[in-house]
Amino acid sequence: RPGAQLNLGRDEANQVRVWVWGYDHTEVRQLKNLPGSGVYVDHIGVDPTYEGSDAFDIFWEAHRAAKRGGAEFFVTRTHTKADYVKEAMTYFGYRFHELCSEEADREYWIRPNVDDL
DSSP, X not given: OTTOEXXXXXXXXXXXXXXXXXXXXXXXXXXXXXXXXXXXXXXXXXXXXXXXXXXXXXXXXXXXXXXXXXXXXXXXXXXXXXXXXXXXXXXXXXXXXXXXXXXXXXXXXXXXXXXXX
């Protein structure tokens, strides 16, 4: 997809431990009218074997990389019943945006690109 990007979070030994893969938000029909330059976060991965420093810090680094690339916001989609995912996204500053018009059991969450990254 146009605007595809892979942002990596690395540990203290420069090993990739978190990855955030996405693309330009305008590639999602329901989101194309959101103003600004946004990243639709399609996949987030965390190395389950990692036992080093805080994986949350590494996750932040992946978001910082997108910010350096010009992302003004991040938007993603989750299942309406995935409370544990929504709790984690809330921790990272995401908030509910709107229900998905194509899948009744999905919803979009958005995180403005703010100075705390």
